[in-house]
Amino acid sequence: MSKDLGNLKAIQESIEKIFRFSQNFESAQQLYQDEVRFDAILMNFVVIGESAARLTKEFKEKASLVPWKEIVAFRNIVAHNYFGVDPEEVSDIIRKHLPSLKMQINRLVDDFS
DSSP states (O other), X not given: OOHHHHHHHHHHHHHHHXXXXXXXXXXXXXXXXXXXXXHXXXXXXXXXXXXXXXXXXXXXXXXXXXXXXXHHHHHHHHHHSGGGOOHHHHHHHHHHTHHHHXXXXXXXXXXXX
């Protein structure tokens, strides 16, 4: 398995975990109050960002429609400003951006087959 495929699979797995951990919450505040799940979600965003940062430059150039810089930037916010992470922003990313990222990553993984 190539380095890029391994990193894509790590992203894929973390996205699935975030969806699983965040289901059944009616609000960002409710999710935030469940410390274990919220922390697990943040950790998986760190994994996504770390894995994205480890993709080769050539691969990221070929898959330029994926917002790699923004993914890594959000990882940096989570990792370096842990106590200042806004649960509304996290919830918004899960609802509005993660579904399309999931589709993009799944397609990229499928392209390796």
